[in-house]
Amino acid sequence: MRVLAAMSGGVDSAVAAARAVDAGHEVVGVHLALSRAGGTLRAGSRGCCTVEDALDARRAADRLGIPFYVWDFSERFRDDVVADFISEYQAGRTPNPCMRCNEKIKFAALLERALELGFDAVCTGHYATLVDGEHGRELHRASDAAKDQSYVLGVLTAEQLAHTYFPLGSTPSKALVRAEAEERGLTVAQKPDSHDICFIPDGDTRGWLAERVGAEKGEILDRNGEVIGTHEGAHAFTVGQRRGLQLGVPASDGKPRFVLEVRPVSNTVVVGPKEALATAEISGERFTWAGRAPETDAFDCHVQIRAHADPVPAHAVIGDGAVTVTPQEPFEGVAPGQTAVLYDGTRVLGQFTIDRTVSAVPAPV
Structure with a gap:
């Protein structure tokens, strides 16, 4: 299989590419340049896709003996991720740029180009598991619950899952990935994980937005x-x-x-008051299914509304062009613009962007 390994410059993507090589695949590494500010530098664990990250990715590819390229996706990233982030805040919503990046860049723009060039799959260092089931490929949680990233991958469609490769999904812990990187001689073995929004490396979201929206x-x-x-x-x-x-x-x-x-x-x-944050119902019109769609328009599931939130038992209904979810116990602090990901056990069913919320505590009259 011809595999295009997306190499961010971190330890996860480097080990994922190494495992793809070990599996006998024809692997080519690629780093995505998402900013045209050539002097952009990494600040500890803040930011990603910087000059240092590109160099780390190249060194990892050289160590693995695979071809390596840097692709300029900065314009697409600006239009599909950064501009969306700004417009969502202007509309009073709370966006998730990581979801948009996975949806629009890594598994749309990158995958599209990979397929055009004759690759069979895109390999990333995400912690999630793919299962080839009776009705096609399914997306499931990773074996390491603490590192599970299935939530931010909930935007992937059946077609995208068919050309996706997650070598780290069954790894029990991140510590084992770092140890493996050490054994392989990869210099990124102890590199800190990236946190916060990658295009706001100093973490000052309020100041960054003020400069752009006033x-x-x-x-x-x-x-x-x-x-x-x-x-x-x-x-x-x-x-x-x-x-x-x-x-x-x-x-x-x-x-x-x-x-x-x-x-x-x-x-x-x-x-x-805090109790007014309790949310009895959420719904959204922008939804997709990760593989086979639900067989009925009404079904029980678990719903996760943040990357590291606990899944909540709920009932979902598809109708009038939207997905509406009623949790068994109210959600807390749900904001329009967030993503709700639906699960059946460990399997990701799909996701929707929250457009409407209903408080469990009505406002006083």
Whole structure:
């Protein structure tokens, strides 16, 4: 099998490429340049796809004895990931750029080019498992629950899964991957994992957004619509946030308040008690299935709303062009723009972007 190994410059993708070579595949390494700022440097565990990462990927490929290339996907990344991130915040939603990158870049743009060049599959260092079932290929959780990345892969379609290769999915722990990298003489064996948003390496999301969408003062309201404070820009707030509210009016019960809603049209932020974050229902019109679609329009499942959140038992209904999910116990702090991934046991059924939420605690009249 001809395999294109996406090599980020980290230990996971390097070991994944090495295992593809060991399996007897014809492997070519490729690093994706996602920024045209040539001087971009890595800051510890922040950021990825930097100059250092490209050099680390090249050294790993040289060690494995495979061809290596750098492909410029910066324009596509800017349009499909960064621009989407900005527009979602402008609309008062909370986006997940890692989901968009997997959907639009690694398993769309990259896979499309790989297939055009005659490759059979794209190999990555994601921790997830592929199972060839009776009805086609299925995406399942990794054996290492702590490193499982099936959530951020929930956007993959049946066609994409058919040309995907995850050599690390059955590895019991990240420590074993690092030990293997040491044994193979890979210099990235102890390289820190990347965290935060890769295109905001300093971690200052609020400042980064302010430079691009502007910051305009607005009002902070309670659930009754009373003004209890002001803010410097609604884009800086996300549902569930507690810190940085700077409220001028204390709560009657003395308890802290949390962001419940961001209204970009009126540039207002609504806050309330923690219990008001409980969400009884979520739904979304932008959904895809990871392989075979559910056999019925109503089914029980587990739903995960964040990369490291616990899955919640729920009931899902497909109808009127949307997927609607009702959890057995309310979700906490769900924001429009987040991704809900549906599971049947360890298998990923599919995902949808949350467009609408229904609070389990109605606002006072």
